[in-house]
Amino acid sequence: MTTWNLQGTQCHLLICNGSSCKKHRGKEVAEAIEKEIEKQDAGSFFHTTMTACNGRCSDACVVIAYPEGVWYRGITPKLGKVLVRKALKGKRLKENMVYKFDKELKASSERGMRGKKKR
Numbered sequence: 042m043t044t045w046n047l048q049g050t051q052c053h054l055l056i057c058n059g060s061s062c063k064k065h066r067g068k069e070v071a072e073a074i075e076k077e078i079e080k081q082d083a084g085s086f087f088h089t090t091m092t093a094c095n096g097r098c099s100d101a102c103v104v105i106a107y108p109e110g111v112w113y114r115g116i117t118p119k120l121g122k123v124l125v126r127k128a129l130k131g132k133r134l135k136e137n138m139v140y141k142f143d144k145e146l147k148a149s150s151e152r153g154m155r156g157k158k159k160r
């Protein structure tokens with residue numbers, strides 16, 4: 042068990058490792074992200090959490106970045122590394138964005154409008 046002092050964290054990456062994302066290399070994505078964070082010596086900038094299903098299985102592998110509230114789809118290990126480098130520069134992986142939080146989640150692409158309607 043670990044208890045981190047998370048003060049100063051600027052980006053929290055939630056890396057989905059539910060069953061669909063695992064099938065789409067979710068564990069490798071998490072490892073690639075962790076390696077890139079280490080390579081960039083950015084451990085105090087990022088915090089990462091592997092999660093259960095985030096409810097967007099057709100977008101596997103899903104990675105969510107807070108505080109921006111950006112949901113990314115189709116993240117591969119290679120894209121995970123790019124995501125880390127972009128986040129350090131305050132940039133986003135625009136091509137893979139599905140949602141962005143702006144008081145509520147709003148679709149960033151047509152893909153974000155697909156799926157079952159929640160009640």
Ligand code: FES
Pocket residue numbers: 057058059060061062063093094095096097098099101102103
């Ligand atoms: S398993 Fe990742 S969104 Fe469902």
